[in-house]
Amino acid sequence: MSIARFSPFELLLLKSRSQVDTATLLLLAWVLVHRQHVSEGQRRRRLAQVTAQFRHGHELGPIMSIAHSQDLQAIQLAAEVVRKECSNERSLSALYQAITLATDDGDLSLANHYILRFLADLLNIAPSTLSTLFQELTGKPLCPPEDPSRDAYWQQHDPEYHARQAQEAQAAEQQAKEAHARAEQRQRAQTEKQQKKQQKQQQEQQRQQEATRNAKARAQREQAQREHDQHEQARRTRWQQEQARQEEARRRQQHQRSSSPPPADRTTRALAVLGLAPGASRTDVRQAYRRMAQLHHPDRFYSESDHLVALASARFQRIKNAYDYLMQTY
Amino acid sequence: MRDLYQRLALSPSANSHQISSAVTHCANSALRQDAETVLGVAEHRDAYNKLHKTVSDIGQLRARLGLTHGAHWQGDVANDFSLPPDNAISRHDELVDRVSYAVSLYNHWRRFKGPLLLVALFTAGAGIGLAFGFTLGLGLGTR
Known part of the structure; x- marks a missing residue:
């Protein structure tokens, strides 16, 4: 037996002429407390209007103060009483009153979305009934509540914040662009300088060549040209041979790489990822992989935080990579 | 409405430093964006906390009343x-x-009102008499 005293709401309930009415009153006050942009006096007047036919014989003040204190135990007690003693018609009328109190001026606050649905579940009223009731009372369909835990909600309700963010992002982007443009300009200037130098060199070479040409006789020049052609052909053939040789060497190297055994270091590391000592057999590897995959599978952490899921998937990926590598080479 | 605190493995009373570190370590980019917008700005966080409190209260009520599998939940x-x-x-x-x-x-x-009242009266009288006798005795001794 508990030694706790009777709470204010329990005392009210015991004194009340009709327990259901008192309990419904508290639930309605709970709805009213979560309505925004309403003064305290307006709340009390509205509650008195809606519950004019109730047969409780006590003041509304204590009920409002209990609802303001968000006393969960009192609300739970009220919900139990209402569920126990409400007939079908009575529960419909209670929900009707809750909807009128929640949406006098049209807008349903986010908290009241959830409270109304809780009351509907408590009074055993189907979603279709609730939505038709809501439509009849307010002339608007009951839409699902907006979600303030998402970015999209705040884009709609606080566009200033997003505008500020976008401006900052733009400024950062512009700065990056400017820096990039400056770097490009510098590069361009450098390349231009180099080109100019090259042009100068070429011009000088041409001048020299012209001078030599003028000095030499035509016949001599033809001969020189012939010799030059021959020389070039020889150089070309030599270059081709060299290329062929290099390619062959490359091919040989690749062949050697693929045929030679993989480095022992990577194998031991992969084995260590699977929790095995070097020298484990192929079946050991397979068994260890199965065990580790079951232990670290991301789906196991689905019910916990997204952060843990991400960590688990990173671990699982590492284990799988090690297993794939060992199966290919081991 | 999601419980961002639970999804980031934080407590609802976490300070801004803990939140920012949890947000930067979060691997899901969509969740990171949402958490940055909602928990990173004080006004947004206040509004979110209010609704969070109400909805977790409702979750507790539903658990107590056996309504965790309701059609509206x-x-x-x-x-x-x-x-x-x-x-x-x-x-x-x-x-x-x-x-x-x-x-x-x-x-x-x-039921025991009469006898109890009698007993109480008797003990009170005896106590008063004792005290009176004691003071009298003390007065005689000093004289």
Whole structure:
């Protein structure tokens, strides 16, 4: 037996002429407390209007103060009483009153979305009934509540914040662009300088060549040209041979790489990822992989935080990579 | 409505430093964006906390009343705010218990009211007489 005293709401309930009415009153006050942009006096007047036919014989003040204190135990007690003693018609009328109190001026606050649905579940009223009731009372369909835990909600309700963010992002982007443009300009200037130098060199070479040409006789020049052609052909053939040789060497190297055994270091590391000592057999590897995959599978952490899921998937990926590598080479 | 605190493995009373570190370590980019917008700005966080409090209260009420699988309690909210049913006794039963206990106490009092009053009167008289005799004795001794 508990030694706790009777709470204010329990005392009210015991004194009340009709327990259901008192309990419904508290639930309605709970709805009213979560309505925004309403003064305290307006709340009390509205509650008195809606519950004019109730047969409780006590003041509304204590009920409002209990609802303001968000006393969960009192609300739970009220919900139990209402569920126990409400007939079908009575529960419909209670929900009707809750909807009128929640949406006098049209807008349903986010908290009241959830409270109304809780009351509907408590009074055993189907979603279709609730939505038709809501439509009849307010002339608007009951839409699902907006979600303030998402970015999209705040884009709609606080566009200033997003505008500020976008401006900052733009400024950062512009700065990056400017820096990039400056770097490009510098590069361009450098390349231009180099080109100019090259042009100068070429011009000088041409001048020299012209001078030599003028000095030499035509016949001599033809001969020189012939010799030059021959020389070039020889150089070309030599270059081709060299290329062929290099390619062959490359091919040989690749062949050697693929045929030679993989480095022992990577194998031991992969084995260590699977929790095995070097020298484990192929079946050991397979068994260890199965065990580790079951232990670290991301789906196991689905019910916990997204952060843990991400960590688990990173671990699982590492284990799988090690297993794939060992199966290919081991 | 999702429970960002639960999804980031934070407590609702976490300070801004803990939140920012959790947000930067979060691997899901969409969740990171949402958490940055909602928890990173003080006004947004206040509004979110208010609704979070109400919805977690409702989750607790639903767990106590056996309504965690109601037709109106589905999707993200039900995923994040449903609690396992606890063994707390029904508040109404508790109230009835306490009222019956109080009633039995009252009945006992009514039944033994006469004899108890007599006993109380007698002990009070004896106490007063004793005190009087004691002071008298003390006065004689000093004289």
